[in-house]
Amino acid sequence: DSVDITLTSSDGSSSLASGNASGLDLPESLVWLANHPDLPRKLRAGDVILTGGLAKPLDLRADGWIEATFVVGGWTTTVRVERGAD
Secondary structure, X not given: OEEEEEEEEOOOOEEEEEEEOOOOOHHHHHXXXXXXXXXXXXXXXXXXXXXXXXXXXOOOOOOOEEEEEEEEOOEXXXXXXXXXXX
């Protein structure tokens, strides 16, 4: 399946990307990442894992937010990250 990703930010910036996820073994990839020696701490329940660079990164400014929407087939989810004032 193709993965379509849309990033948007509170300052009006956006980034679009699409990739092929047909060969992805997500559980195996997460186990590899969770046990990677360069990880600064153990993963905890509720952690959000953003692993790649399909879409260009956006700046998360003070008092701003970034949303990432992922669409695969009939499945869609959105993740929003907010930053408080510095």
